[in-house]
Amino acid sequence: MDIDCLPLEKTGYFSKLICDYVAKNTKLKPLYNRFPDVNGFKGQIEEKGKHFTQAQRDVLHSSMQNQYKNTDTSKGTAANIDLLKEKNTFTIVTGHQLNLFTGPLYFLYKIISTINLTKQLKKEYPDSNFVPIYWMATEDHDFDEINYFNFKGLKFQWNKEASGAVGHLPTKGLEEVFTLYSKTIGDSNNAKRLKNLFENAYLKHDNLTNATRFLTNEIFKDYGLVIVDGDDVDLKKTLIPYMKKDIFEQTAFKKVSETIKDIEEISSDYPVQVNPREINYFYLKDGIRERIIESKEKYLVNETTISFTKEGLVEEMNAHPERFSPNVIARPLYQEVILPNLCYIGGGGEIAYWLELKAAFEAMNVPFPILLVRNSALIIxxxxxxxxxxxxxxxxxxxxxxxxxxxxxxxxxxxxxxxxxxxxxxxxxxxxxxxxxxxxxxxxxxxxxxxxxxxxxxxxxxxxxxxxxxxxxxxxxxxxxxxxxxxxxxxNQSLQERQLNFSEFYLAYGEDLVPMLFEALNPLDLSFTVITQK
Incomplete structure (x- = not known):
């Protein structure tokens, strides 16, 4: 295996904002906390350690034990869950949608970048522990974005009527996808392993959350990965004070709007990634996930007849925090409130919208994490x-x-x-x-x-x-x-990692694929990796 690295700007596939960020353009410094290099983590460890309490750790540990009670948990993952109770333990996080059979290849790159970074940090800071986290986007409702994967030019799609949070969706109907996929990939040993993986994940679990947890755990359990589902009543209880600031004081809306203006003044070449709303929460219940809107001193749930007074909404939050689902602006804050997190690893689009959020975090008195552009790779x-x-x-x-x-x-x-x-x-x-x-x-x-x-x-x-x-x-x-x-x-004249499913390469490399990627990807090398098989 040969490994070559190209600057991101030389590939033609990354925005000017991301290229400027990895090049440490000084104009962007106000938008982030610390740069993603080894030295930057020293200050981040100190800051997060002061802000994250033992009570928060106890809630997190209890929730993780509960979430894993029906999962075949490896020794490494179980040990990492227990480490979350310790005051010298910190997390590195990546997040991703519940794409069918992992969706695009970069799903693997995100998680491998995360795990590899925890290993590097342990060498640099041996007195601390570092736990890799995959945050499942179980509350997303964009079913059309996650209901398919591509394989050798074919699109395998799960066709069904869907509404509400995708994590709640029953897996019924995936038998048809499995049958078509099985007929397509052949009967080699690697193909048989892929069939078993799909069948055990989607045909033996009742909803998409449990299927995705099983699938991801099977691929990465030997590496100590901890999978977090934010759709959790105990975790959301800790979010209640921040929900109130967002909904009743419009803190995030005001601060993010100001930052967007600042970004536009820095450069017209930096397009706005996401715009905040006055209220950045959905109401999640009985197959719906709809925006909460303030109108005439009432709080309405969009496209429904549900409404609350301010007092009624506060009562609902306190009684049922699980019914409040953060949107793309509020979800990063939720993650940082419940995790002793140091760094978020994401794609270019994700890092672009995180760069809008620092002022909102400061207003909420939550440490803003280091932002790291995930590894991108091309396998030849x-x-x-x-x-x-x-x-x-x-x-x-x-x-x-x-x-x-x-x-x-x-x-x-x-x-x-x-x-x-x-x-x-x-x-x-x-x-x-x-x-x-x-x-x-x-x-x-x-x-x-x-x-x-x-x-x-x-x-x-x-x-x-x-x-x-x-x-x-x-x-x-x-x-x-x-x-x-x-x-x-x-x-499709696009990056391989955005189009192909991991199973194409698994057919060729089998169980060597994931170790090969672990060896090739270096998360703190902010360049594009070209992997050539010899």
Whole structure:
């Protein structure tokens, strides 16, 4: 296995905001607490240790024991759950939706980044303990985002009517998906293991939360991963004071709105990731998850007939905190209130919206975690690596836009040098002399000279383009092979990790896949990882 690293900005797949963040652009410093490097964690440990109480630890430990009571818990995971009671234990968290059969490949990268970081931190800070956490987004209601996975160009989709929190959904109907998937993947030993994993997760568990917990635990239990379900009455009791600040004082709305204005002033190239609402909580009950809206001194549950007075809403919070579900703005705060957390690991889009939240955390007197962009990776098979080598395509070349890649390689392999840069430079030199002559004679002709220069440059560009097209036709076979290979490595001209399911690679590598990724991914190396199998 060969491992190469590329700067994120060289891949063309990351926003300017994220590229600037990993490059430590000083303009972004007000948006985060500490930078994700080894030294940054020292101060984070001290700050979180002062804020996180033993009472919070006891609630967390009790809830985790309860959540794991029906799970085959490994010794490593059980030990980590017990460590949560200790004042010198801290967590590293990643979160993800309950995508069917893990969804895109980066689900694995998120969790592996998290586990690897806990190992690195233990070496650097041996007096503390570090527990990797996967936060299941059980309360999301975007069923269409999670009800499918892709496999070898096919989309395996769970078709059903769904509403409310996806974690509550019964797994009925997944037998059909399992049957189709089983017929597709063959009967190799690796295929049989995948079938068993799917069947045991989705056909032997009653809802999507329990199925996802089983699946994730099976993949990562040997690494001590602890899986947290925030849809928990005891955990939400600790959130009640923060719910009240959000709903009745609109603290998050005010602070996040101010931060968004600050971000827009820093750069127009930083688009707003999420906008806050006046109330950032849903009401969760009986198959519904709808926004709470204030109207005429009452609190209404959107799209329902449910309503509360202020006093009634407070009473409902105290009696049934589990019925209040944080949205994308409030959920990060919930996580940091109930966990002794140091760092959140997420994708570019996630880190972008976390960068909007620091002021809201400060107003709530909750330490803001370190933000780490998860590892991104590209796996190149041995066969693909051989093809790249034969066509003399480098690791950086394959990230070029397809037209740019073709043009670059056609120039390299063509027996005609189709590069008019020397001619353009000569043209510019000639026009310099013309500008000098015009200045001496009649300056009113400067515009005409400039227009002529632009016209001739355009003519050269057009001729260069036509000759390149002619060469492409002559070298059509090479162009086709390059295009097919790049499309194979970047399905739908997107990052592999956003399109493919882990099972494609499990078929090839089996039980070696996850250890291979653990070896290749370094969470504090803020670059893109290219893994080439030899």
């Amino acid at each position: 098979t041995e066969k693909q690596a051989e093809k790249l080598e034969r066509m003399n395509i480098s690791k950086s070349d394959i990230f070029l836009k397809q037209n740019s890649l073709i043009n670059k390689k056609i120039r390299e392999i063509s027996n005609i040098d189709i590069d008019f840069s020397p001619q353009k430079k000569l043209l510019e030199e000639q026009f310099k002399d013309l500008y000098v002559l015009t200045e001496k004679t009649d300056k009113s002709f400067l515009g005409a000279v400039k227009a002529q220069e632009v016209k001739q440059k355009k003519g050269l560009d057009a001729l260069e383009k036509r000759l390149l097209q002619a060469q492409k036709r002559k070298l059509k076979d090479h162009v086709v092979r390059m295009t097919e290979l790049q499309n194979e490595i970047f399905p």
